[in-house]
Amino acid sequence: MEINDACFLISSTDVKKCPKPDKPEFAFIGRSNVGKSSLINMLTRKKSLAKISGKPGKTRLINHFLVNNEWYLVDLPGYGYAKIALNERLKWERFIREYILKRRNLYNLFVLIDSRHEPQKNDLNFMEWLGINQIPFSIVFTKSDKLKPEELDQNLKLYEQQMLIRWETMPVYFISSSITGAGRTEILDYIGNINSESQVKF
Numbered sequence: 001m002e003i004n005d006a007c008f009l010i011s012s013t014d015v016k017k018c019p020k021p022d023k024p025e026f027a028f029i030g031r032s033n034v035g036k037s038s039l040i041n042m043l044t045r046k047k048s049l050a051k052i053s054g055k056p057g058k059t060r061l062i063n064h065f066l067v068n069n070e071w072y073l074v075d076l077p078g079y080g081y082a083k084i085a086l087n088e089r090l091k092w093e094r095f096i097r098e099y100i101l102k103r104r105n106l107y108n109l110f111v112l113i114d115s116r117h118e119p120q121k122n123d124l125n126f127m128e129w130l131g132i133n134q135i136p137f138s139i140v141f142t143k144s145d146k147l148k149p150e151e152l153d154q155n156l157k158l159y160e161q162q163m164l165i166r167w168e169t170m171p172v173y174f175i176s177s178s179i180t181g182a183g184r185t186e187i188l189d190y191i192g193n194i195n196s197e198s199q200v201k202f
C-alpha cells in the first residue's frame with residue numbers, strides 16, 4: 001500500500017470528540033519518546049505532520065490523521081513518563097484505556113518499543129492488558145538505526161524470550177527506523193492487507 005495523501009484532522013481530549021468511527025483506524029502507542037510521532041511522519045513521508053520533540057510527553061492528545069481518504073491513523077500520547085504529575089498521568093492513562101476499549105473501528109494498535117532497551121514491565125503489562133481485552137495489536141521495535149545488526153538481533157531474542165513467558169506465540173512485529181525508513185513498506189503493507197481483508201463496511 002502506498003500513501004498518496006495524509007492530512008491532520010483533529011486533536012481530541014475526549015473519546016466522544018473523536019471523528020465518527022466510519023473508517024478503519026490504526027493507532028500508534030508506546031512510552032513517551034519511543035518515536036511514535038516520528039514513525040507517523042516517516043510512514044506518511046511528511047516531515048512535520050505529527051509533532052516531534054526531544055522532550056518526552058510532547059503528544060498529549062489523541063491526534064487523528066486521514067490517510068488516502070480511506071483510513072484513520074492515530075498518534076496517541078505516550079505512557080509511563082515519570083516526570084508528569086501523578087494525577088495527570090492517571091488521567092491520561094484512563095483516557096487512553098477508554099479510547100482503546102471504546103473505539104470500535106480500531107483495527108490494529110501498533111505498540112512501539114525502543115529496540116535499544118531491555119523489556120520493560122509497563123510495556124509487558126500493557127500488552128498483557130491488550131490481550132485480556134482482545135485488542136488486536138502488533139509490535140514495532142523503533143530506532144533500529146541506533147544499533148548494530150548483531151545488537152538488534154540480540155535484543156529481539158531477549159524480547160521474544162520475555163514475551164513467550166506470557167504469550168503462546170510472539171505477536172506480529174516490525175523493526176523500524178524513522179531515519180533510514182526501515183519497516184515502512186512492511187507496516188504499510190500490513191495495514192493495506194488488513195483493510196482489504198476487512199468485511200466491515202462503514
Ligand code: GTP
Pocket residue numbers: 030031032033034035036037038039051052053054055056057058059060077078079142143144145146176177178179
Ligand atoms: P511523545 O509524543 O513524547 O510520547 O514522544 P514520541 O513517542 O512521539 O517520540 P518522538 O517521535 O517525538 O521522538 C522522540 C525523540 O526520538 C526525538 O528526538 C526523535 O528525533 C527521536 N527519534 C524518533 N524515532 C527515531 C529513530 O527511528 N531513530 C533515531 N535515531 N531517533 C529517533
Ligand code: MG
Pocket residue numbers: 036037038051052058059075
Ligand atoms: Mg509524540
